[in-house]
Amino acid sequence: MALAQHNLGTVVAFEFIRTIKKKGFAIATLAIPLLLILVFALVFASNESSKDSADAQKNAQFSFTYNDASGIIKAPGAKVAGGTYTDNPAAAIEAVRNGTSEAFFLYPDDPSKEPVKVYGADKGMFENGKYEAVAKQLLEASAQYDVGSPKLTAALTGTVKFDSETFKDGKPAAGIGGVIPPMLFLVVFYISMILLSNQMLNSTLEEKENRVTEMILTTLNPTTLITGKIISLFAVGLVQILVFLAPVGLAYLFFRDSLALPELSLSSLVFEPGPLLIGALLLLGGFTVFTGVLVAIGAIMPTAKEAGTIFGPLMAMMFIPFYTFSMVISNPGALIVQVFTYFPLTAPVTALLRNAFGTLSPVEAGIVIVELLVVGALIIRLAVHLFRYGSIEYGRKLSIAGTFRRSELAAK
């Protein structure tokens, strides 16, 4: 037992260190944060530019003519903005066309039914926006003057803020603040599977492709090897997630305003123990099932290339539940949602979604968790069995039935 533990530690250390030392791993891991930093830099530059541009457009000073059939526009306000009234729209348009006038705004009789026509001398795609901005500002300011009340103006323009509160079982319902924390388990599941699945598949194929299996199988127990690989991959995944999140965290802490990132107030999040515990167990069960399946594929297939043909459809199973996203949330009793909830390869994503949106009952959650953990454990056992008997079938695809015939005969 002591040697088995010693060997488990040795396998974990060997697999972890050799993975993170690979150039490909460093490139793949650093590429995403570097890309994020680049995107943030571009967003930062764009935001500065957009802000300057918006301010410039808003405060743009230029001369224009206007015609107002609606009677909303107030002449004094228009004059301050640089406007001159004209009775002859056709001439005003022609003046803009031949460059003798900078802009002309034609306000219709009923702006709620017809558009305000804006004509201007071309100043480039971005600067042209100033004409509409001034025409709109002039209309709003004139209307506000008529209404005579900032409150009514706010109500009419839809700039009023709303703060909803709903109740469930006599207590305030968590709302979106309660969805986000358990939803994070789904995010972690996706990230870990996307980052690690290919490595899981290849980690067992490597022994086979390099003809290391017999040396390994006579040196340590295959269960120890597989367990060690899974633990090391999980550790590798954590390293990757931390590296990926580092620039996001730094950006949020130091450049939130510049990058126009939304304010994340933890006080608005609701951390309910039930959904969080269920989320964690569903994540564990889902990870176990997918890991077992990937290791089993690696044991059956002779090369990474051939394993790839099964790998694609398996990964698709993780995304299929999203096709029924609206039904998962609004109609959890639907047959398709029920099938996805209990089929082991679609269950993790479907159940995690339903758990986050509060449509997974405790009984259903219990059944899915037990199912995932039991199926996952069985698949990992099968994966170890297939590795033991499949990994020495060098260059050949393994007959799963064949491995069991051997075991059955041996058991007699």
Added chain:
Amino acid sequence: MTLGDAAEPLVHIKDFRMDFGDTTVIRDLSFDVHAGETFGFLGSNGSGKTTTLRALLGIYQPTAGTLHIGGKVFEPRDGARLGYLPEERGLYKKEPVLDVMVYFGRLKGLSKAAARSWSEQYLERVGIPEKAKTRLDKLSGGQQQKVQLGVTIMNNPELLILDEPTKGFDPVNRRLLMDIIEEHKRAGATVIMVTHQMEEVERLCDRVILLKDGVSRAYGTVEEVQEEFGGTVYRVAYDGVLPASDLYEVISASEGRAELAPGQGASEEKVLRELVEAGVSLRSFTPARISLDEIFIKVYGEQHELAEAK
């Protein structure tokens, strides 16, 4: 951990049978290997040697029978000092030599420092100390063989199991391998060796077993097996033509040299007299034991030779 009781056979195989589907590969195979001896495991390709070793080491589940090392079924977690060089061999090719050696050393129960120190000394001994930090796939085939051999003999194994150890080895590494086997033999290790090199078997092995189609065809000391398959032969160098005779059978003859197997009731004197009286001019006449090569050919026959040649 030591491998069992010295009074008992170190390796004990009894009534071993192995089926793959409907095909029986090994049937009722029984033999023992005693501590400290070098044991030759002989047979043509497909005769069941590798299957037997894999079943002995727990890689295959036997269909029936007992396969014990040190009195029990082999389990890697027992930490037995065992070195196995499989027929299908390889290591983690994209890793540095020293990392791979230290990894296997650790798995065999050595401390990290001990595994590192042993590995460095071994690489020094086999003349590639500068390759310690080189990836395995950047080494030549011969250098990779040296590393593979090093991994096999780490932790000073009590039992060395070598499946066609010289397969693919160049002459330099073959010599190195033989030296290492002899060293371990002198140090008291037990060696089981699958090989087609009969001269190596005659030189190194105390006892042998010869397998054909999964069945033992000969088992015992080299001398006992030679005796069983005809014992003595006469090697002659001559001029002229060898006459046919009831006193001997010509096993082989070419370019004035021949090997004669004595017939029923024939003695050295009678055969010699027969040749002289027939007018054969003898340059030498030497009684010798039949070689394992000849026994192998006898067991597998001309058909096997032709098949191998193809």
